Amino acid sequence: MAEVDALVTVTVCTTCRAGAPTDAEGPRPPGARLHDALSGALPDGGVRLRTVECLSACSRGCSMVIEGGAQRWTYIYGDMDPDTHVPAIIEGVSAYAATADGVVPWRERPEIFRKQSIARIPPPQSTPPKEAAE
């Protein structure tokens, strides 16, 4: 169980259209393109990429979740751009995966993670952290 719990999971909404009509024909949705761009690009070992059809954060798409077992905080991010944000996302996920509790020091987070957080959730069995506003 400990090994499974320590796994970091990145969940990308593949139906996110970043403001485009949801019934539009045409190019691949931005959320699906974000998933494509992250496939094979995240740190080897300990980081799993998965898809979901809707995170119910449609007004903030592209959206994604980073979580990591029983000891880590979960973060939900929005307004991700598959064309420009992939390097920063990889950087942010790598930093997250290197922590035990999921709380990367504020200044070490990519700007998109500092500014485009939708919400965070404390680990299942936690007490509030000292850095309450982060």
Place this chain on the structure above:
Amino acid sequence: MAEVDALVTVTVCTTCRAGAPTDAEGPRPPGARLHDALSGALPDGGVRLRTVECLSACSRGCSMVIEGGAQRWTYIYGDMDPDTHVPAIIEGVSAYAATADGVVPWRERPEIFRKQSIARIPPPQSTPPKEAAE
């Protein structure tokens, strides 16, 4: 482990001020009042209430999370009003706790849960549900 995983947890942000200045002196923050109102009011057995100092969803406060172990979807709700929404929250949490996967049929959810969802997160080991937009 199965019993622990089946526990439903409601996490209320006690620092949420629902738009009021965060450094304001004065009455108890709306988030703390929401927690107070839910204390002892949620279904007995299987539902745990906890506090967090910030869910980083400040623009949507009062905010709260409902989660329930490895098999259930997690939901984050915002714009909760401690003066008017408590009965609906209790109703919604009860319905959630009665499910195995956390997905209450759309029409059976309280209106505030249908309209004030900030995001949802699939269970750790899931495939996307059929009702992708819920």
